[in-house]
Amino acid sequence: MKIGIYFCKCGTNISDKIDSEKVKTGLPSGPSELSFKTIDFMCSEDGKESLEKDIKENGIERVVVSACSPRDHENTFMRVLSKAGINPYLMQMVNVREQVAWVTEDNEKATEKAGRYINAAICRVELHDPLEKKEIDICPDVLVIGAGPAGLKTALSIAESGRKVVIVEKTPVIGGMPVRFEELFPNMECGPCMLEPVLGDILHGEHAENIELLTIAEVVDVVGSYGNFTVTVKQKPRYSDIHKCIGCGECIEPCPVSAKNIYNCNLSERKAISFPFAGALPNAPFIDEAICLKKKGYDCSLCKDACPVEDAIIFDDAERTIVRNVGAIVVAIGSDSYDCTKIPDLGYGKIPDVHTGVEFERILASNGPTYGEIQTSQGAAPKSVAIIHCVGSLDKEHKEYCSGICCQYAFKFNHLIENKLPGAKIHHFYKELVIPGKEDFHLYNHAKENPNSTFIRYNNIETLAVSEKEGKKIITNSADGSSVEADMVILCPAVVPTVESGKLGTILEATHDKFGFFEELHGRMDSTQSKIKGVYLAGTCQSPMDIQKTMNQGMAAAGYILSGLVAGRKLEIKPITAVVEEDRCSGCRVCVLVCPYKAVAYDTEKGSSVVNEVLCQGCGTCVAACPVGAIKGNHFTNNEILAEIEGVLS
Amino acid sequence: MTAKPKLSMYWAASCGGCEIALVNINEKILDVDAAFDFMFCPCLLDTKYKDIEALPDGDILITLFNGAIRTSENEHMARLLRKKSKLLIAFGSCAAEGCIPGLANLTNKRDILKTCYLDNPSIDNPSGETPKPETEMPEGKLCIPEFYGSVKTLAQTVDVDYFIPGCPPEPHQIWAVVETVLNILQTGAPLPPKGAVLGGGKSSVCEECERKKEDKKITGFRRTYEFVPDREQCLLEQGVVCMGIATRDGCGALCPKVNMPCTGCYGPPEGVLDQGAKMVAALGSIIDIGDLKGMKEDAIDKKIDEVISTIPDWAGTFYKYSLPGSIMKGRVA
Numbered sequence: 001m002k003i004g005i006y007f008c009k010c011g012t013n014i015s016d017k018i019d020s021e022k023v024k025t026g027l028p029s030g031p032s033e034l035s036f037k038t039i040d041f042m043c044s045e046d047g048k049e050s051l052e053k054d055i056k057e058n059g060i061e062r063v064v065v066s067a068c069s070p071r072d073h074e075n076t077f078m079r080v081l082s083k084a085g086i087n088p089y090l091m092q093m094v095n096v097r098e099q100v101a102w103v104t105e106d107n108e109k110a111t112e113k114a115g116r117y118i119n120a121a122i123c124r125v126e127l128h129d130p131l132e133k134k135e136i137d138i139c140p141d142v143l144v145i146g147a148g149p150a151g152l153k154t155a156l157s158i159a160e161s162g163r164k165v166v167i168v169e170k171t172p173v174i175g176g177m178p179v180r181f182e183e184l185f186p187n188m189e190c191g192p193c194m195l196e197p198v199l200g201d202i203l204h205g206e207h208a209e210n211i212e213l214l215t216i217a218e219v220v221d222v223v224g225s226y227g228n229f230t231v232t233v234k235q236k237p238r239y240s241d242i243h244k245c246i247g248c249g250e251c252i253e254p255c256p257v258s259a260k261n262i263y264n265c266n267l268s269e270r271k272a273i274s275f276p277f278a279g280a281l282p283n284a285p286f287i288d289e290a291i292c293l294k295k296k297g298y299d300c301s302l303c304k305d306a307c308p309v310e311d312a313i314i315f316d317d318a319e320r321t322i323v324r325n326v327g328a329i330v331v332a333i334g335s336d337s338y339d340c341t342k343i344p345d346l347g348y349g350k351i352p353d354v355h356t357g358v359e360f361e362r363i364l365a366s367n368g369p370t371y372g373e374i375q376t377s378q379g380a381a382p383k384s385v386a387i388i389h390c391v392g393s394l395d396k397e398h399k400e401y402c403s404g405i406c407c408q409y410a411f412k413f414n415h416l417i418e419n420k421l422p423g424a425k426i427h428h429f430y431k432e433l434v435i436p437g438k439e440d441f442h443l444y445n446h447a448k449e450n451p452n453s454t455f456i457r458y459n460n461i462e463t464l465a466v467s468e469k470e471g472k473k474i475i476t477n478s479a480d481g482s483s484v485e486a487d488m489v490i491l492c493p494a495v496v497p498t499v500e501s502g503k504l505g506t507i508l509e510a511t512h513d514k515f516g517f518f519e520e521l522h523g524r525m526d527s528t529q530s531k532i533k534g535v536y537l538a539g540t541c542q543s544p545m546d547i548q549k550t551m552n553q554g555m556a557a558a559g560y561i562l563s564g565l566v567a568g569r570k571l572e573i574k575p576i577t578a579v580v581e582e583d584r585c586s587g588c589r590v591c592v593l594v595c596p597y598k599a600v601a602y603d604t605e606k607g608s609s610v611v612n613e614v615l616c617q618g619c620g621t622c623v624a625a626c627p628v629g630a631i632k633g634n635h636f637t638n639n640e641i642l643a644e645i646e647g648v649l650s
Numbered sequence: 651m652t653a654k655p656k657l658s659m660y661w662a663a664s665c666g667g668c669e670i671a672l673v674n675i676n677e678k679i680l681d682v683d684a685a686f687d688f689m690f691c692p693c694l695l696d697t698k699y700k701d702i703e704a705l706p707d708g709d710i711l712i713t714l715f716n717g718a719i720r721t722s723e724n725e726h727m728a729r730l731l732r733k734k735s736k737l738l739i740a741f742g743s744c745a746a747e748g749c750i751p752g753l754a755n756l757t758n759k760r761d762i763l764k765t766c767y768l769d770n771p772s773i774d775n776p777s778g779e780t781p782k783p784e785t786e787m788p789e790g791k792l793c794i795p796e797f798y799g800s801v802k803t804l805a806q807t808v809d810v811d812y813f814i815p816g817c818p819p820e821p822h823q824i825w826a827v828v829e830t831v832l833n834i835l836q837t838g839a840p841l842p843p844k845g846a847v848l849g850g851g852k853s854s855v856c857e858e859c860e861r862k863k864e865d866k867k868i869t870g871f872r873r874t875y876e877f878v879p880d881r882e883q884c885l886l887e888q889g890v891v892c893m894g895i896a897t898r899d900g901c902g903a904l905c906p907k908v909n910m911p912c913t914g915c916y917g918p919p920e921g922v923l924d925q926g927a928k929m930v931a932a933l934g935s936i937i938d939i940g941d942l943k944g945m946k947e948d949a950i951d952k953k954i955d956e957v958i959s960t961i962p963d964w965a966g967t968f969y970k971y972s973l974p975g976s977i978m979k980g981r982v983a
Contacts, residue, residue, distance in 0.1 A: 513943060
């Protein structure tokens with residue numbers, strides 16, 4: 001075998017320390033024929049040309065490049081090898097610049113070290129296999145799970161590029177949480193109005209035909225991997241046709257039954273056929289089959305009788321199973337609020353007029369249960385309101401993290417209470433105040449300047465207790481014996497993962513962090529990618545965040561998909577992956593769970609583990625774990641690594 | 651009539667189980683006798699060393715050499731039989747990997763002699779004598795083989811053609827090797843490549859174990875005296891250190907079949923350099939110590955220690971049969 005060793009001087013960077021002549025004379029004599037050449041700057045155009053020429057003219061079969069870090073120029077020289085007509089993986093790069101010349105002071109020692117590294121590379125490169133990249137066809141369509149701000153932002157961006165998007169939303173309404181909020185921090189914009197352009201474009205915009213919206217639906221199965229997922233969705237019946245229905249609402253009044261409206265936090269009633277709230281989109285009501293008389297078998301069709309559009313109400317609508325192929329999946333299922341009954345002394349669920357932040361948002365909303373009037377359970381306007389921050393947040397007993405949004409909406413509440421109830425006292429009980437950002441101090445300043453606002457710091461939520469005396473709520477702090485009276489108490493609970501998060505994670509094989517949020521690939525560099533290639537995270541399912549960050553993550557997910565998954569372009573699979581020798585695999589299944597990318601699975605029919613080349617990143621974890629030695633790491637085989645070690649030591 | 655090819659079997663540092671295993675092929679031993687001149691086996695036949703020394707080199711077709719190399723006598727016989735045999739086969743775990751005698755490499759010659767001849771409560775040794783190769787006695791010089799500083803495998807001593815794993819090799823596998831040899835003799839088929847492991851599989855014991863296997867995560871280890879393991883589920887998944895995952899198949903998964911963990915006697919699977927290291931790598935990959943996010947390093951260390959402290963006798967568990975043949979070969983300091 002003819003091995004070409006190319007020693008880059010890198011100007012004086014390498015040649016000042018390492019004596020290339022000594023390295024050359026110290027080369028081992030082995031079975032291979034060695035050719036040693038020095039090049040001044042191998043990465044220069046001249047350098048690359050002379051490398052290519054030498055390989056071609058001298059019939060070089062394997063290449064050792066002694067130069068800089070492979071991080072710098074491995075790809076550069078691999079391309080030269082390809083141009084010279086040999087497989088680019090038949091090269092081994094030796095980093096004699098960063099790892100020798102720049103760090104070893106003594107010239108003789110540096111020369112010896114370089115010689116040993118080059119010898120190791122020679123021993124290794126003799127064993128290299130020619131490896132080929134593979135290409136597979138991809139589906140450029142995208143599944144977005146969750147129709148909140150993050151999901152809709154992603155969906156719209158993808159649709160605008162001409163791609164097909166399937167949106168799966170578990171509720172009958174799109175827009176997520178902010179469409180239920182009258183005004184949003186920090187600039188007191190109306191929630192539904194701010195989101196309307198996005199919602200409108202999703203439903204009727206220029207690219208709406210690229211979007212398939214499935215409401216009251218959930219993903220029940222996902223198979224395949226990046227580029228080629230097959231997704232099964234179960235859609236429950238809405239009993240109305242969102243395309244035929246004109247949203248006039250004529251059907252609602254005649255309906256004879258009603259129940260608590262969960263979209264108003266159970267603070268009001270809702271008919272069996274209804275909109276979740278006024279202005280909810282898509283603009284078509286839905287029937288709650290749990291209470292509808294017709295669905296219970298009674299002979300009632302009052303809603304259908306009142307409907308001016310033929311076939312807009314469909315009593316025999318049924319559950320559908322929908323299967324779609326997509327190349328990428330965006331998880332944007334949002335978050336939930338911490339269960340305030342877990343801190344029982346705060347009285348939530350027991351004492352009237354103790355509300356969560358979301359409930360208060362609905363109370364403030366003009367389409368909410370009180371049409372925007374702040375009222376106590378007695379129907380009176382409260383003269384004082386206590387807002388308890390950090391309910392479960394920043395608390396080792398509950399949730400250790402800061403939820404990041406509560407201070408902001410608490411000060412928003414301050415502003416709105418001040419407007420709606422002039423002169424009302426507002427007491428902020430807080431553990432910490434967190435209000436970073438260039439826009440976000442206004443509401444805080446406003447609250448500070450409000451003469452009716454007081455700020456009371458507490459150390460531990462467990463010392464706070466809410467009790468009721470003659471209609472008044474009394475908030476006591478047992479730590480200092482203080483107490484404050486209020487007519488209404490608003491709790492700002494920690495932001496927590498939704499109950500669906502766990503189940504969906506299992507379906508997607510996407511991991512969760514210790515709090516139950518979807519786990520990102522990297523907290524700083526890649527918070528929008530999950531650990532599963534092709535599954536992206538957007539919004540508060542990944543971490544508590546405000547709408548700005550949510551929207552950014554939605555766009556980031558779209559960016560990953562648009563750049564990585566291009567229609568008409570094949571997906572390139574790098575050959576440095578793990579390969580299972582199927583006839584030697586014993587089926588012990590040690591390897592399956594060790595893979596951080598979920599690339600290894602056990603195939604019951606084959607009786608062997610299999611590695612999905614699309615997902616495999618070539619990390620070698622399964623190779624080390626396989627107790628039979630039946631998994632080979634391409635380009636890092638045991639023999640290659642052992643030869644390299646022996647080369648250094650000999 | 652041409653003479654039958656010669657077959658010999660020798661024991662070095664071993665227990666005699668390999669000979670038992672050979673005769674456990676039962677009536678098929680008659681076929682062996684029909685095909686070979688079984689001419690040397692100190693356990694079964696009264697052939698003397700000098701008879702072997704008198705043979706021309708390469709006169710024996712096959713020697714099944716069991717036992718590790720512990721003494722100068724073991725080494726002498728290994729060299730002698732190598733010279734006299736066309737094919738030298740390391741038969742059984744002691745010859746192939748060092749096996750139980752090889753666990754002595756966890757200590758040293760001085761401590762072994764001290765334990766056996768000085769500290770042993772059943773020995774009365776007032777003059778503190780320990781065995782030496784030569785001892786002057788009133789009756790004359792007493793010569794015994796030298797006790798070496800460490801145990802070696804056969805291949806660490808002489809050139810070995812093939813290996814048959816097992817402690818002891820299973821009779822059906824011994825017979826399979828005999829059949830292969832007979833076939834080669836009759837048909838002139840090519841020999842297996844030199845250095846090959848005969849009488850074993852290419853995978854691990856799990857391949858032959860019929861227990862139900864799942865994706866693995868282990869939160870702690872238990873020993874079989876502490877509970878009665880479920881007979882259907884993989885023993886390792888029940889927290890029993892079953893070496894089956896890192897042990898060559900071929901035995902028929904005998905131990906797991908009777909609800910006992912594999913202890914690894916068939917040695918490392920094909921291509922695995924170090925059985926103990928491989929087992930440790932595999933266990934390290936599947937031990938589940940829970941969520942570590944945000945935990946301090948010493949707290950993580952403590953959690954790991956809690957789990958691995960439930961494995962008794964690490965060297966004796968992971969290297970029970972393979973210590974001299976492993977990368978470390980024994981105690982290094």
